[in-house]
Amino acid sequence: xxxxxxxxxxxxxxxxxxxxxxAAETTRKEMHFKVGHRAxxxxxxxxxxxxxxxxxxxxxxxxxILYSSRVEIDQNKSGNRISxxxxxxxxxDGDTGRxxxxxxxxxxxxxxxxxxxxxxxxxxxxxxxxxEGSTAVVDVRDVSAGHVHIKTLNGAxxxxxxxxxxxxxxxxxxxxxxNAVNGSLVHVSSSSGKIHYDGDFGDAGDYSLTSHSGDxxxxxxxxASIEVxxxxxxxxxxxxxxxxxxxTSFAAKAGSAxxxxxGKAASSVKLLSFSGKIHLKKR
Amino acid sequence: MTCExxxxxxxxxxxxxxxxxxxxLKSCSACSDxxxxxxxxxxxxxxxxxxxxxxxxxxxxxxxALRQEGLIRQLxxxxxxxxxxxxxWKLRWLVPVAAALLVALGVxxxxxxxGPVHLAExxxxxGAVTAALQPNEMAHEDLQLLNTVAQRMPSMRxxxxxxxxxxxxxxxxxxxxxNSDPNDEVAQQYLRNAYEQKAMVYEMxxxxxLP
Amino acid sequence: xxDAKKQQGDKLSEAAAIERAKQGDAEAFEAxxxxxxxxxxxxxxxMTANTAAAEDLTQEAFLQLFRKIGTFRGESAFSTWLHRMxxxxxxxxxxxxxxxxxxxxxxxxxxxxxxxxxxxAEDPRLAGSVDRxxxxxSIAALPPGYRMIFLLHDVEGYEHNEIAEMVGCSIGNSxxxxxxxxxxxxxxxxxxxxxxxxxx
Numbered sequence: 001x002x003x004x005x006x007x008x009x010x011x012x013x014x015x016x017x018x019x020x021x022x023a024a025e026t027t028r029k030e031m032h033f034k035v036g037h038r039a040x041x042x043x044x045x046x047x048x049x050x051x052x053x054x055x056x057x058x059x060x061x062x063x064x065i066l067y068s069s070r071v072e073i074d075q076n077k078s079g080n081r082i083s084x085x086x087x088x089x090x091x092x093d094g095d096t097g098r099x100x101x102x103x104x105x106x107x108x109x110x111x112x113x114x115x116x117x118x119x120x121x122x123x124x125x126x127x128x129x130x131x132e133g134s135t136a137v138v139d140v141r142d143v144s145a146g147h148v149h150i151k152t153l154n155g156a157x158x159x160x161x162x163x164x165x166x167x168x169x170x171x172x173x174x175x176x177x178x179n180a181v182n183g184s185l186v187h188v189s190s191s192s193g194k195i196h197y198d199g200d201f202g203d204a205g206d207y208s209l210t211s212h213s214g215d216x217x218x219x220x221x222x223x224a225s226i227e228v229x230x231x232x233x234x235x236x237x238x239x240x241x242x243x244x245x246x247x248t249s250f251a252a253k254a255g256s257a258x259x260x261x262x263g264k265a266a267s268s269v270k271l272l273s274f275s276g277k278i279h280l281k282k283r
Numbered sequence: 284m285t286c287e288x289x290x291x292x293x294x295x296x297x298x299x300x301x302x303x304x305x306x307x308l309k310s311c312s313a314c315s316d317x318x319x320x321x322x323x324x325x326x327x328x329x330x331x332x333x334x335x336x337x338x339x340x341x342x343x344x345x346x347x348a349l350r351q352e353g354l355i356r357q358l359x360x361x362x363x364x365x366x367x368x369x370x371x372w373k374l375r376w377l378v379p380v381a382a383a384l385l386v387a388l389g390v391x392x393x394x395x396x397x398g399p400v401h402l403a404e405x406x407x408x409x410g411a412v413t414a415a416l417q418p419n420e421m422a423h424e425d426l427q428l429l430n431t432v433a434q435r436m437p438s439m440r441x442x443x444x445x446x447x448x449x450x451x452x453x454x455x456x457x458x459x460x461x462n463s464d465p466n467d468e469v470a471q472q473y474l475r476n477a478y479e480q481k482a483m484v485y486e487m488x489x490x491x492x493l494p
Numbered sequence: 495x496x497d498a499k500k501q502q503g504d505k506l507s508e509a510a511a512i513e514r515a516k517q518g519d520a521e522a523f524e525a526x527x528x529x530x531x532x533x534x535x536x537x538x539x540x541m542t543a544n545t546a547a548a549e550d551l552t553q554e555a556f557l558q559l560f561r562k563i564g565t566f567r568g569e570s571a572f573s574t575w576l577h578r579m580x581x582x583x584x585x586x587x588x589x590x591x592x593x594x595x596x597x598x599x600x601x602x603x604x605x606x607x608x609x610x611x612x613x614x615a616e617d618p619r620l621a622g623s624v625d626r627x628x629x630x631x632s633i634a635a636l637p638p639g640y641r642m643i644f645l646l647h648d649v650e651g652y653e654h655n656e657i658a659e660m661v662g663c664s665i666g667n668s669x670x671x672x673x674x675x676x677x678x679x680x681x682x683x684x685x686x687x688x689x690x691x692x693x694x
Contacts, residue, residue: 335534
């Protein structure tokens with residue numbers, strides 16, 4: 001009896017190990033592309049993370065780890081434009097169709113990433129950054145002089161130290177966090193996701209943070225130079241700053257709306273939520 | 284003919300000279316040199332036509348804008364993938380709906396330009412159907428979208444359903460707010476944002492529904 | 495797969511691309527863009543002498559075109575339609591900046607601005623050896639009004655009646671300003687040549 005149980009255990013373990021090896025058909029691929037000034041790199045990957053960082057020289061290096069033989073990588077180079085696509089074969093799902101990408105690009109490259117699951121990470125580039133992910137968590141940091149466009153359904157979005165460009169973020173229910181984000185245009189639109197901004201509202205920009213039910217919290221320094229309008233139809237609105245009042249097209253009811261200027265009112269700031277809370281805080 | 288008279292007539296010359304001008308050119312090296320110089324400049328200028336190339340990001344920016352405005356309505360095709368005709372037929376239902384949402388947005392923006400009084404008189408846009416539904420009910424087009432998502436990405440159906448409910452609630456509230464005060468610019472902005480969010484959900488579902 | 499896709503894109507004719515673009519085909523838009531981008535961008539660059547501004551204007555011209563592509567019925571050549579749109583975009587930009595777009599009428603123009611050839615004065619020749627790089631620099635130095643007419647006529651090949659309609663001046667004015675632009679360029683080129691010759 002004891003011998004039979006031991007044999008059964010050994011066979012079971014062996015089956016598990018063989019199955020594990022069979023499932024782990026991971027393949028590593030590396031692709032190199034020579035590019036010129038202001039290259040454009042596009043990666044479409046339904047399942048799996050994509051990370052983009054600056055690399056040396058005028059080349060794009062794409063390292064991909066494929067999790068099974070049910071996914072292939074298609075690549076195309078047309079002049080200065082690189083596109084890489086994870087091509088799912090019959091029967092592929094979120095596990096077998098997964099590809100992990102690490103991409104090195106010249107710092108002046110523009111980057112376009114599409115993923116359902118993500119996460120998506122881009123750092124230290126100066127070109128445009130265009131990211132789209134359904135549930136993908138998005139993280140962008142240290143990007144300057146490029147336009148940043150991000151769309152997610154419920155993936156959380158975090159931007160850190162992004163400046164000198166346009167920023168447009170649309171997320172239905174993902175929370176959006178902006179730390180040290182300045183530019184001539186910063187627009188964030190959410191339905192139920194929260195929006196958190198911690199920065200200077202600098203660059204004489206046009207800042208608009210709007211949501212349906214997500215709370216909006218904006219933290220600014222006492223020296224911020226802004227013309228601000230804040231309003232929530234059904235939510236509470238608070239303000240820590242002494243503002244110079246100004247005329248608005250709606251009645252600035254205490255507790256649900258305020259409007260005014262600080263400093264030279266260089267930047268325009270709109271904080272609008274239908275039913276979420278709004279709080280303009282002093283740092 | 285003097286040199287001054289000759290030069291005064293130069294702008295009207297085009298490609299030919301009059302007999303008087305021809306005679307003057309034969310006898311005046313200065314004017315002859317002038318005409319040769321001006322012709323050389325004009326001829327060299329032709330080589331400048333279309334000689335510069337914009338950087339690739341220009342097209343990227345254009346493409347982003349076209350997608351956001353719903354002008355790009357077809358997907359990137361993968362020729363090695365087996366086509367799914369039935370799914371393509373179903374997708375064709377949904378693409379015009381996404382475009383219709385953006386058209387409705389455009390109608391609303393146009394109405395705003397006409398003046399707030401007209402807003403109440405216009406036929407309600409596509410999203411108004413949403414307003415008429417109960418909070419948990421879904422419009423036919425939304426259900427079609429979810430069915431398509433479920434067929435191709437079963438794991439994503441729940442996420443799309445939750446997000447559609449969120450944007451539908453946004454549209455309902457925004458429409459009520461805009462209807463109650465057509466002069467309220469902020470209410471108009473809520474409505475614009477709500478429609479844009481819904482159009483984005485459709486766009487993302489259609490882009491991602493084919494692996 | 496991708497090579498076949500590329501070949502397919504290359505072979506897409508303009509007419510086919512226009513029809514497919516009307517249906518919202520992304521590849522068709524891109525094909526139209528690639529067919530015409532150099533000409534539009536070159537015009538914008540020469541008018542603004544600024545790469546970033548030229549790229550923005552190029553983007554705007556194509557976006558305006560693509561938004562209206564559904565209304566294109568082939569009454570004129572597509573390239574003409576696009577180019578006129580690009581010119582309009584550039585003109586609007588110049589007007590926004592308050593720069594003169596419509597060339598000054600002859601009667602209003604100061605005598606000092608118009609380049610003159612003194613009769614009998616020594617006048618070294620340029621002919622046959624106009625340096626393209628110098629010409630580009632000289633074009634950039636032209637006043638905007640002269641530059642626009644010169645680019646549209648001598649570089650882009652528009653006729654005076656077309657230029658007059660685009661820019662909003664008379665045909666006579668267009669001819670006159672073109673002549674003055676060429677004279678000014680001649681002056682710049684000779685000065686530049688003389689400076690180079692004078693250098694040790």
